[in-house]
Amino acid sequence: MYKTGNVMKYKSTRSTNGEAVSAAVAIKNGLAPDGGLYMPESIPTLSAGDLAELAGMSYPERAARILSLYLTDYTEEELLADCRAAYAESRFPGGAAPVRPIDGDVYSLELWHGPTSAFKDMALQIMPRLLSRALKKTGEDRTALILVATSGDTGKAALEGYRDVDGVKILVFYPTDGVSRIQKLQMTTQEGKNVGVRGIYGNFDDAQSGVKRIFSDAAMAEKLNASGVFLSSANSINWGRLAPQIAYYVSAYCDMVAAGHVAEGAPIDVAVPTGNFGNIFAAYLARLMGVPIGRLICASNSNNVLTEFLETGTYDRNRTFHMTVSPSMDILISSNLERLLYLVLGAEKTADYMKKLSEIGVYSLAEEDMAEIKKIFVGYSCDEAETAENIRTAFTRYGYLIDTHTAVGYGAARKHLAAFGAKRPIVLASTASPYKFAPAVYSAVKEAEAPEGTEALLALEKLSSVKIPAPLSGLDEKPILHAETIEHTAMPEAVLAFAGAN
Ligand SMILES: *Cc1c(COP(=O)(O)O)cnc(C)c1O
Numbered sequence: 001m002y003k004t005g006n007v008m009k010y011k012s013t014r015s016t017n018g019e020a021v022s023a024a025v026a027i028k029n030g031l032a033p034d035g036g037l038y039m040p041e042s043i044p045t046l047s048a049g050d051l052a053e054l055a056g057m058s059y060p061e062r063a064a065r066i067l068s069l070y071l072t073d074y075t076e077e078e079l080l081a082d083c084r085a086a087y088a089e090s091r092f093p094g095g096a097a098p099v100r101p102i103d104g105d106v107y108s109l110e111l112w113h114g115p116t117s118a119f120k121d122m123a124l125q126i127m128p129r130l131l132s133r134a135l136k137k138t139g140e141d142r143t144a145l146i147l148v149a150t151s152g153d154t155g156k157a158a159l160e161g162y163r164d165v166d167g168v169k170i171l172v173f174y175p176t177d178g179v180s181r182i183q184k185l186q187m188t189t190q191e192g193k194n195v196g197v198r199g200i201y202g203n204f205d206d207a208q209s210g211v212k213r214i215f216s217d218a219a220m221a222e223k224l225n226a227s228g229v230f231l232s233s234a235n236s237i238n239w240g241r242l243a244p245q246i247a248y249y250v251s252a253y254c255d256m257v258a259a260g261h262v263a264e265g266a267p268i269d270v271a272v273p274t275g276n277f278g279n280i281f282a283a284y285l286a287r288l289m290g291v292p293i294g295r296l297i298c299a300s301n302s303n304n305v306l307t308e309f310l311e312t313g314t315y316d317r318n319r320t321f322h323m324t325v326s327p328s329m330d331i332l333i334s335s336n337l338e339r340l341l342y343l344v345l346g347a348e349k350t351a352d353y354m355k356k357l358s359e360i361g362v363y364s365l366a367e368e369d370m371a372e373i374k375k376i377f378v379g380y381s382c383d384e385a386e387t388a389e390n391i392r393t394a395f396t397r398y399g400y401l402i403d404t405h406t407a408v409g410y411g412a413a414r415k416h417l418a419a420f421g422a423k424r425p426i427v428l429a430s431t432a433s434p435y436k437f438a439p440a441v442y443s444a445v446k447e448a449e450a451p452e453g454t455e456a457l458l459a460l461e462k463l464s465s466v467k468i469p470a471p472l473s474g475l476d477e478k479p480i481l482h483a484e485t486i487e488h489t490a491m492p493e494a495v496l497a498f499a500g501a502n
Pocket of ligand 1 (some may be wrong): 119274276329406431432
């Protein structure tokens, strides 16, 4: 059964001889010193018996058990306490990760019942607790400054997760014209004595590249250190973000079996609306652990860099950046793809491709390497019209309301069924509450212009008779606390000023 006493160490995706570190250190550092991402040295496995045992547990118990296989320097008691607090009914009313049928073939894994109505809460409600413990476990006495680049949902979820956590400050950068009105309001009204929010002129990749550059700036680190501050990340490049996401795919399988949607041991396919490749990579890890998952369906919006990669083996970020109704997927550099390359190709080739990506923005995999990936991953993209049509179809035909991101995933699932037939039930990661993108969802269903502001939420509620999540109602009445917008080139100064190190 579970191998107790096993120690899991973590290595960089770019180093063949680098030092292996504990989970606490990997979570504390976020990014490896060589710019690579931390990966466990081995993938723990779950037997059929383990899955059966997990099926009898609550969500917090399932999550704690999965985490205990990876975070071996945390005790089971610590993890269980953290998961119970993070995934409590009070934070996730209606359950942390329930599975609901949409149509006869596709099942929605609802990951948006948390405090900010997006799936990022699944990781960001627990990760601050894991970081807090990591600081103690590693004897750290400096303040951790969490830097976040966000295309919308991570920012709010991180702010909510880290607000007023001792020993931690958090500064969030978002593209000022690249997020929805509600996403912006959620962030600019954020309360908490340790939080900062800055809009930047530029797109998400500008924000993300800016943050990455700051992380690898030694002079900056020195200045911060002199003020008793070090940098840490909450982006999905941090292992502490990814590990908790594995749990809901394991959980979904247990629930699919329990509900009789799939026979015990028989495979499901999983469809994931993808941006940074974090969520779908967590599904891949669940698959490697032994959860019966066949195909991983990678869904993209008009920013279809991953669809093209999965088709051709060429990753090319030199393309037009589209602003879509699914802004959390408006991404041209899918950072976590690096972790997949590492598992399939090893560190040396990965480092090489990542160098190419940063220098010329494009790399191509050898055919045999790509064949490995294609055995499991398949990509589809949906443009804006298709996204709207998917929302309309899911609601008018099946009475199930989905947000714009989930709609891209639903479209990909339908395209996969059309291409391959319904061989296996598909679990679709539903990544946001439809209310988070109310105007786009409303106009997709009604094929008409949506009302302005809060009216859009109310109109959608009236139309669908699905209740507005409590944290989203009343946003308009909250005072704006963070109005500042800066050039993306000014991000380093903003960090130093926020840290009090300038
Ligand atoms: C972040 C996000 C995604 C993309 O997830 P990745 O892990 O970056 O692939 C999809 N949908 C929503 C609503 C999100 O917030």
